[in-house]
Structure formats: C-alpha cells, structure tokens
Amino acid sequence: MPKRADLSATFCPVGRSAELLGDRAVLLILRDLFFGNRRFDVIAANTGLGPQLVSARLKLLESEGVVERRAYQERPVRYEYWLTDKGKDLFDVLYAMRGWAERWAYRDGETDGGPAMRYIHRACGADVGTAVVCPGCGEPLGYGDLKGEPSAALKAEQARRAG
Amino acid sequence: MPKRADLSATFCPVGRSAELLGDRAVLLILRDLFFGNRRFDVIAANTGLGPQLVSARLKLLESEGVVERRAYQERPVRYEYWLTDKGKDLFDVLYAMRGWAERWAYRDGETDGGPAMRYIHRACGADVGTAVVCPGCGEPLGYGDLKGEPSAALKAEQARRAG
DNA sequence: GATAGTAACTATGATAATCATAGTGGCAAG
DNA sequence: CTTGCCACTATGATTATCATAGTTACTATC
Incomplete structure (x- = not known):
C-alpha cells in the first residue's frame, strides 16, 4: 500500500470516525477493551492479531486519547490499557x-x-x-x-x- | 499485506461486523450511499478513493447483500448502486x-x-x-x-x- | 464520419501495511 | 541458574493500496 490517504482533514464526521474506526484491528481491540480485557497478551490472543499490530494500534489509540496506559505494577513495570471517556463513548x-x-x-x-x-x-x-x-x-x-x-x-x- | 485474517468464522457479532466495516473505503462508500450518491464516478470523487478500490468494494458490498446494482439506462448500460434493507440497517x-x-x-x-x-x-x-x-x-x-x-x-x- | 465527451470501469507499477514467526529485556520463583 | 511470565520489538515474505493512465461502449457535436 501507499501511505493511506489522510481523512482527518475532512469536515465530514463519518470520515473523521472512519479514519480511526475503519480498521479491523482497531475495532477488535476496542471490542476487547469493552469486554474488560486490558492486558497486552490477552488482547493479542483474543483478537488473533499479531503483537506488532496490537502494539501499533494501542499506540495509535493512546495518541488519539481513546485509550490510557496505566502501570499496574512496578518491578517489572507492566501496563494495562484503559478506555478514556472519549473511548467509552465509542x-x-x-x-x-x-x-x-x-x-x-x-x-x-x-x-x-x-x-x-x-x-x-x-x-x-x-x-x-x-x-x-x-x-x-x-x-x-x-x-x-x-x-x-x-x-x-x-x-x-x-x-x-x-x- | 498478507492475506487479511478471516473473521467471518468468529461467533462474536462485533467481529463479524468488523470484517466488513473495519475498512475505511467501505465506510466512506456507505456514507456516500446514505447521502444519496449512487453513481460510480460521484462516489469515487466524493470519497477521494481510486476507481479500482471503489470497484472492488462495491463488488464486495454487493456480494454481501448490502448493495444492489441496478441499470438505470440501456445503450450504453449504466449502473447505480442502491442500499438493500440489510444495507439501510447499517x-x-x-x-x-x-x-x-x-x-x-x-x-x-x-x-x-x-x-x-x-x-x-x-x-x-x-x-x-x-x-x-x-x-x-x-x-x-x-x-x-x-x-x-x-x-x-x-x-x-x-x-x-x-x- | 471523424472528433470530442460521458460513465463505468480495468491495467500497471511503486509503496507500505500486514502476517507469521522468532527473539529480546526485565524480573521473580524454584 | 534455569525456567517462566509479560510486554513488547525485529525480520522477511506477501499483498492491498494509491496515483495515473488506458479501455469500452456508446451519444452528441462539428
């Protein structure tokens, strides 16, 4: 693929949503988050997506303010992913x-x-x-x-x- | 990309929807159809998608029973794309x-x-x-x-x- | 009757996203 | 000091996507 066309410039609200939601991996990860699965490996296993994709999409969701990364333990540091208000509204x-x-x-x-x-x-x-x-x-x-x-x-x- | 993983086998309803809807092009085309745009070139122009992608996705939507192709004139034959009941329900x-x-x-x-x-x-x-x-x-x-x-x-x- | 126009596509080649698989880093437990 | 756990990162083959140009089948105009 070439660089995927950028839709964030459009004024159309469906277009803006589609920029984030028009992606199978994003939808599956969101599904798992709503289901209460917050750990990386659980999400990867349940969605059937490779860890690389899960990692990339969680970073994207975090940068969009839909997901928040929280450490649930130190030594070793381990993270969970939580939906923000913007995320819950999906x-x-x-x-x-x-x-x-x-x-x-x-x-x-x-x-x-x-x-x-x-x-x-x-x-x-x-x-x-x-x-x-x-x-x-x-x-x-x-x-x-x-x-x-x-x-x-x-x-x-x-x-x-x-x- | 490799062959995209098949989600139609899952029992999860969000997974099944995601198989079709987790695609930017599909969402944009559906948006246009709901907007009342039914002609190939209009959809291509308004979505900003290339004709090849529009063609492929309309075929997919038709095979899924979401869209119906109707000839609106003979000589030369020209088609329009209409949402079915299954499509309207989206x-x-x-x-x-x-x-x-x-x-x-x-x-x-x-x-x-x-x-x-x-x-x-x-x-x-x-x-x-x-x-x-x-x-x-x-x-x-x-x-x-x-x-x-x-x-x-x-x-x-x-x-x-x-x- | 040759040229231009319209609508709905198809063909081509470069680019980059995706998948499968394997590997890494930090730490605890046995 | 090896095994295991968890959250990732690295690699290479595959293929979907984009941009652009071309095709088909006609109608309308010059």
Missing part, C-alpha cells in the same frame, strides 16, 4: 455494529436459539435485544447500563482463544 | 460514528458554531443533536426518520470534491 458504535450483526450476519441454526451476545438492562433487568432504547422501561441505553452475556458458542470460542 | 452504525465524531473529533472553532452535520427529526421538526432518541418527542431515531443538513463548511468541501 460504545454506541460497537453496540450498533453488534446489533446489525445479530440481525443479519448469522445463518439459521448458527446460534443456539438466542443472540450471540445477550444484553440485560441493569436498571430493570429486561433483555434489550438489539434495541437502543430499553424495551422494558423505555430508557436510552449507553455504556454501563448494560450487562453482556455471551452465548455458549461464543464462550467456547473465547475459551479456545485464551487457551 | 444506518445506526454510521449515525453512531457521526455522533461520536461530532462530540470528540472537532477542535473549537473548526465548525461554524453548530455540528458538521445537523439532523432534524422529520416527524416533529426537532434538531436531534447526537441523540438516538428524539429530544423533542421521545421517539427512537432510525433510517428515514431524519433529514440531514451539512454545515456551510461541509457543503463547501463537498462542492470542491465534485468540481
């Missing part, structure tokens, strides 16, 4: 991607009846399906309002990757 | 990306006071800001419910690209 995007995939990206019989990832509204306990507004209580759904539960098939896959 | 993702960028991706003074792209709820006329539920009437917002109006700066940029 939840809506990932949640929309998940909703679309649940509706369109699975063949019949591929999931065990339900969605690949089930979300429960913490406030009222309702299964929200793929809605952006809780079907139980009508509240808008954002980061922190939801509790995710992977299906059996997804759990098995994650266990396989970690192992 | 609106939530692009809208979430736009919302995030409006909140985080502009420096002060870069936009002329308002957002780069303003959305009005057709049903009640309210400016929805970056909300997923109309702040005026409380209805959830989806594709077709909104009317977009680019800011002066964004309009100027689009005119420049088209010219």
Whole structure:
C-alpha cells in the first residue's frame, strides 16, 4: 500500500470516525477493551492479531486519547490499557455494529436459539435485544447500563482463544 | 499485506461486523450511499478513493447483500448502486460514528458554531443533536426518520470534491 | 464520419501495511 | 541458574493500496 490517504482533514464526521474506526484491528481491540480485557497478551490472543499490530494500534489509540496506559505494577513495570471517556463513548458504535450483526450476519441454526451476545438492562433487568432504547422501561441505553452475556458458542470460542 | 485474517468464522457479532466495516473505503462508500450518491464516478470523487478500490468494494458490498446494482439506462448500460434493507440497517452504525465524531473529533472553532452535520427529526421538526432518541418527542431515531443538513463548511468541501 | 465527451470501469507499477514467526529485556520463583 | 511470565520489538515474505493512465461502449457535436 501507499501511505493511506489522510481523512482527518475532512469536515465530514463519518470520515473523521472512519479514519480511526475503519480498521479491523482497531475495532477488535476496542471490542476487547469493552469486554474488560486490558492486558497486552490477552488482547493479542483474543483478537488473533499479531503483537506488532496490537502494539501499533494501542499506540495509535493512546495518541488519539481513546485509550490510557496505566502501570499496574512496578518491578517489572507492566501496563494495562484503559478506555478514556472519549473511548467509552465509542460504545454506541460497537453496540450498533453488534446489533446489525445479530440481525443479519448469522445463518439459521448458527446460534443456539438466542443472540450471540445477550444484553440485560441493569436498571430493570429486561433483555434489550438489539434495541437502543430499553424495551422494558423505555430508557436510552449507553455504556454501563448494560450487562453482556455471551452465548455458549461464543464462550467456547473465547475459551479456545485464551487457551 | 498478507492475506487479511478471516473473521467471518468468529461467533462474536462485533467481529463479524468488523470484517466488513473495519475498512475505511467501505465506510466512506456507505456514507456516500446514505447521502444519496449512487453513481460510480460521484462516489469515487466524493470519497477521494481510486476507481479500482471503489470497484472492488462495491463488488464486495454487493456480494454481501448490502448493495444492489441496478441499470438505470440501456445503450450504453449504466449502473447505480442502491442500499438493500440489510444495507439501510447499517444506518445506526454510521449515525453512531457521526455522533461520536461530532462530540470528540472537532477542535473549537473548526465548525461554524453548530455540528458538521445537523439532523432534524422529520416527524416533529426537532434538531436531534447526537441523540438516538428524539429530544423533542421521545421517539427512537432510525433510517428515514431524519433529514440531514451539512454545515456551510461541509457543503463547501463537498462542492470542491465534485468540481 | 471523424472528433470530442460521458460513465463505468480495468491495467500497471511503486509503496507500505500486514502476517507469521522468532527473539529480546526485565524480573521473580524454584 | 534455569525456567517462566509479560510486554513488547525485529525480520522477511506477501499483498492491498494509491496515483495515473488506458479501455469500452456508446451519444452528441462539428
């Protein structure tokens, strides 16, 4: 590839987002961060990405202010990666991607009846399906309002990757 | 690059979406399609992508059932690209990306006071800001419910690209 | 009827991002 | 003092991307 064209100059908001989010590695790493995986090796294993790519993307995300590197121990110094407020605010995007995939990206019989990832509204306990507004209580759904539960098939896959 | 790793095998819904959406060119083309640009050359000019990339991605989107190619004239045969239902359902993702960028991706003074792209709820006329539920009437917002109006700066940029 | 124009692509070659695999540095535990 | 853990960096083959130019199939103008 040549140097990838720079979109940060555009005034279009989708273009600006695409500059960061139009990258498979970035999306997968963000997914893991939202899932609560904060360690380098865990992210690398679970995304299936090589360490070089993970390293490059985490640096990028940090420079964009989406991710923050925190030492969780000295001697030897070890780091974890945490989402900043700007990063947490990307939840809506990932949640929309998940909703679309649940509706369109699975063949019949591929999931065990339900969605690949089930979300429960913490406030009222309702299964929200793929809605952006809780079907139980009508509240808008954002980061922190939801509790995710992977299906059996997804759990098995994650266990396989970690192992 | 080597052959890009295949994510379509994963059970994770974000992974499946990322397989298609984790690509700058795909996102930009989708943006244009939602904007109502359906002609090859218009899309190429407005996205700034080379014709080869546009061609490859439109073929991909068509094979994924997101886009449909329709002849709008015979002799010579000319095609337009239309979003399918599966494609239109991606609106939530692009809208979430736009919302995030409006909140985080502009420096002060870069936009002329308002957002780069303003959305009005057709049903009640309210400016929805970056909300997923109309702040005026409380209805959830989806594709077709909104009317977009680019800011002066964004309009100027689009005119420049088209010219 | 030769030339110019339009729309939707395809062809070519240089560049650089990606993957797989292996290796490094700092430290603790056995 | 060897093994293991964790967070990376280094290397080399592969291939996607960009910029630019060219092609195809017509219609319209001179």
